[in-house]
Amino acid sequence: MTTxxxxxxxxxxxxVAERVGVLQDHYLGGARPYGQARLLWQIGDEGTHDIRxxxxxLGxxxxxxxxxLRALERDGLVVVETHPHDRRVRTVRLTEAGREERALLDERSDALAASLLDPLGARQRDRLASAMAEVERLLTASMVSLEVLDPDHPDAAYCLRSYAAELQELxxxxxxPANSRLPDPGELRAPGGLFLVARLHGEPVGCxxxxxxxxxPAEIKRVWVSPRVRGLxxxxxxxxxxxExxxxxxxxLVRLDTNKALEAATRLYRSSGYTEVPPFNDEPYAHHWFEKRLTPGTP
Incomplete structure (x- = not known):
């Protein structure tokens, strides 16, 4: 990145901080600062939520x-309780007063958004909305974290189940999986390998x-990205x-194979410098085999 x-x-x-008023003590003219208002909105009125x-x-x-939460609870807007089946887990839900304040927060948020657009011409509004959508997409991409996990970790297991379920459909x-030459998940741990899991807002979204x-040669296996974050x-x-x-x-040298149904994956590999080569294994679900030369020891 550059300076x-x-x-x-x-x-x-x-x-943005100045224009949307996050520096004010009373966000949107309400009774509370931005942090409390944002948390109240996130809890929502759909029921009970795990505080974690x-x-x-919200990060x-x-x-x-x-x-x-103590401030919101003191004002009678939320109820914080222990989960009935797991005392280690705390939950939160809105009270009737909390739902009313959240509805008012929605109305004022709509008004603020309209005030940003109102001084602009029609073409400028389109440009601003499009630019905001692009910024949102890129900021979301920047919030995705990668971590090496044991394949038996619950988040890793979720990704592997989702991967297999999607291939079943496609x-x-x-x-x-029993008919595939995919390595056993246990092979994707040190020293024989590793397993990366991507998370967004604490939830697994890729592996x-x-x-x-x-x-x-090194082999890349079990690449999966949740449909809800594709395009990032x-x-x-x-x-x-x-x-790396x-x-x-x-x-x-790194190798991988893929199925003809995974057209987006095939385009990704080609655009990332992979060259299609003759089959280097007898994977029954593969139609394309690729490899790419690497520079050993790249930092």
Missing amino acids: EQVEQVRRFNRT SVRAR LDSGYVSRL FDGGFD AGLKLSAGA GLARRLLSELE RAARHGSD
């Missing part, structure tokens, strides 16, 4: 969320495995991360 890019992001952040999931969605630490004749067999460049990011890790491991 100019960093400065532009900082200017944008300052402009709400905290993960806030537990101490700060606890202080915000492949002619379905997909049976990819790397097999590191001694004396053989996550698959390319997973691919690049595994290539393979190179640091000393591999100078």
Whole structure:
């Protein structure tokens, strides 16, 4: 990244903070600051929520969320309780007063959005809305985290189940992992490999495995991205991360195979510098085989 890019992001952040009023003690002319209002809105009126999931969605630490909840609870807007089946889990829900204030918050938020658009001409409004959609997409992409997990971790297991379920729907004749040459998940852990899991707001949204067999090219396996985050460049990011890790491991060649039904994946591999080669395994679900040269030890 460049210094100019960093400065532009900082200017944008300052402009947004000033224009939407997050610096004011009483956000949108209400009775509370932005932090409390945002948490109240996130809790919503759909029922009871696990506080941990709400905290993960907002990216806030537990101490700060606890202080915000105490303020909302003191004002009679939320009820915080212990989960009836797990005393380690706390839940939160809106009271009737909380639902009323949230509805008012929605009305005032709509009015604020309209005030941003109102001074502009029709074409400027379209430009602003389109630019905001693009910024939202890119900021969401920047919030995705990658972590190496054991394949038996619940988030990893969720991704693997989702991967298999999607292949079952897409492949002619379905997909049976028992008939595939996919490595056992246990092979995708050190020292023979690794398993990356992508998370957004604390929820697993993608995965990819790397097999590191001694004396053989590295192999990328089980690449999956949740449909709800496709278009954010996550698959390319997973691919690049595994290539870097393979190179640091000393591999100078990485391979993968794919099914003809996975057209987007095939386009991704070609555009990422992979060359189609003759079959290097007898994977029954593969129609295309690819490889890419790496520079060992790449930092």
